[in-house]
Amino acid sequence: MFEKIVVFFMTGTGNSYQVAAWFVEEAAALGVETQVQQIKVTKLSIEPNRRTLCVFTFPTHGFTAPWLLLKQILYLPRGKGTVAVVLPSRAGTRIKGISLPGMEGTAGYLTACLLFLKGYRVKGVIGVDMPSNWTAVHWGLSKENKEFIISAAEPKVRHFAKVILNGQVYFHGIAPLMLGLWLAPISVMYLILAQLILSKLFFASDKCIGCQQCANLCPKQAIVMVGSKRKRPYWTYSCDSCMACMNYCPYEAVEVSPIIGIMFYFIGTIPISTYILSHFVTLPLSWLPINWDGIIQYIYILISVFLAYLLLHTALGWRFFCIIFSKLTHTRYFRRYHAPNVSVKNLNQPSEYHR
Ligand SMILES: Cc1cc2nc3c(=O)[nH]c(=O)nc-3n(C[C@H](O)[C@H](O)[C@H](O)COP(=O)(O)O)c2cc1C
Ligand code: SF4
Ligand code: SF4
Incomplete structure (x- = not known):
């Protein structure tokens, strides 16, 4: 046929x-x-x-x-x-x-x-x-x-x-x-927000040797190897959370940290949009059927999570901090999976x- x-x-x-x-x-x-x-x-x-x-x-x-x-x-x-x-x-x-x-x-x-x-x-x-x-x-x-x-x-x-x-x-x-x-x-919330936040929960633990396999395997090319001496993976917003990097890393060095999640929660829930709308926006925007509050808060969340992750990634370059932080993840103790x-x-x- x-x-x-x-x-x-x-x-x-x-x-x-x-x-x-x-x-x-x-x-x-x-x-x-x-x-x-x-x-x-x-x-x-x-x-x-x-x-x-x-x-x-x-x-x-x-x-x-x-x-x-x-x-x-x-x-x-x-x-x-x-x-x-x-x-x-x-x-x-x-x-x-x-x-x-x-x-x-x-x-x-x-x-x-x-x-x-x-x-x-x-x-x-x-x-x-x-x-x-x-x-x-x-x-x-x-x-x-x-x-x-x-x-x-x-x-x-x-x-x-x-x-x-x-x-x-x-x-x-x-x-x-x-x-x-x-x-x-x-599903809509997942696609427009949760997935972006999930990408920033990944980090490479002290077990990472910088082999770059995760970056090569990623179907979204979402991992960038950064660092001059010891290269480490950095997760960008392009990540689709497919789990390939985490489950195929030969050293089980890709972790997800609940501490990062809690940190993002506190940063993301600061009501920046309310502050901006009440102090800086004088234009009468309310007649437009647009959720300005939601849009401003969304942009703020993406920018603040990006900056917080960048800071954390830099701090994880300090080996002692990386060892302690890695040991505090739940995924360090999880069995990995692939077909x-x-x-x-x-x-x-x-x-x-x-x-
Ligand atoms: C971030 C994420 C979200 C998922 N959401 C769902 C879901 O909503 N419903 C479901 O049945 N499975 C869900 N899964 C499970 C996967 O769809 C399932 O294990 C799939 O077989 C993985 O296929 P793959 O190995 O080809 O990527 C999710 C997995 C991940 C990593
Ligand atoms: S996380 Fe794993 S796969 Fe990626 S560079 Fe480190 S050791 Fe290699
Ligand atoms: S979870 Fe998948 S899409 Fe995200 S960085 Fe890892 S391999 Fe790439």
């Missing part, structure tokens, strides 16, 4: 890479030409064609799709009827033998909607429970739980692939969409390759 399949995957810790690999294997079994492209900052390459199938798989972040994915879809050429399917991976967990599904919110259907608006024929959307990778907030799942969740996901993805490759449609229920719409305000069969080598391929 399809002459060519292009699988686009965005991944932090390999889950979505694994989902892509299962799909590719099913396509290869049918002898269809398959191309794989990793979603990074470079533009995706695609020749829209009614005999081509595009597969999009990526992690769920903040109950929606990550910025990087949304942006890349907006930059895609017009679909001209190209068929597309969407498989967001989400946080599956298992507690005391009980499996809990993740919540992809609008991740699947928002992406499908954008693809539709760009002229793609969306034939399937399905959320895939893979082991949760948010190791900034919880320790990595045990080997047993990881294997259990992955072994449940594999047949689901393979079945989905078979149905789609057979020319049929496959949409999982309306419930995730309803839940996603209900959670949409949280069992996905190595750094898998994620460092040229962004486009054939199978």
Whole structure:
């Protein structure tokens, strides 16, 4: 039915890479030409064609799709009827033998909607429970739980692939969409603010040797190595919190500090906007339907968090302070996570390759 399949995957810790690999294997079994492209900052390459199938798989972040994915879809050429399917991976967990599904919110259907608006024929959307990778907030799942969740996901993805490759449609229920719409305000806050703050909670501990692997691996090119003698990673606002740097660092040197979070909370909640509006703004702006208070406070938060992080990063260059600060993080004691069969080598391929 399809002459060519292009699988686009965005991944932090390999889950979505694994989902892509299962799909590719099913396509290869049918002898269809398959191309794989990793979603990074470079533009995706695609020749829209009614005999081509595009597969999009990526992690769920903040109950929606990550910025990087949304942006890349907006930059895609017009679909001209190209068929597309969407498989967001989400946080599956298992507690005391009980499996809990993740919540992809609008991740699947928002992406499908954008693809539709760009002229793609969306034939399937399905959320895939893979082991949760948010190791900034919880320790990595045990080997047993990881294997259990992955072994449940594999047949689901393979079945989905078979149905789609057979020319049929496959949409999982309306419930995730309803839940996603209900959670949409949280997703908006996540995309415009929380994600930026999360990027500034990362720092390199005293275990960091400056090997630069984190910077090379980052799909957003969000890490800058700074320092003349001993180079250390510095996290910029471009970070999408995909967790690749944290979970693939060979020295487990990437940490997230709750102390930084508390510091940002106190800095960010100083009501600067109220002060500015009452003391300096004389223009009658209230007739405009714009939340000036919110906009000023938002700008203030971004600037103050940026400066506070810059100061902290400089202070962390002092080794003694770095050792103490690193020992005070919760993540130092957390197990890391990445998909069992996905190595750094898998994620460092040229962004486009054939199978
Ligand atoms: C910052 C962040 C936010 C996340 N938000 C969600 C979420 O809202 N719902 C969910 O089900 N999973 C969430 N997850 C979990 C990931 O989507 C899930 O583990 C995914 O399989 C990771 O895929 P990857 O390894 O390809 O990056 C989140 C993970 C991170 C790091
Ligand atoms: S944080 Fe890890 S990966 Fe990054 S430079 Fe340091 S040791 Fe290397
Ligand atoms: S800085 Fe780390 S968490 Fe952020 S996008 Fe890059 S690899 Fe992912």
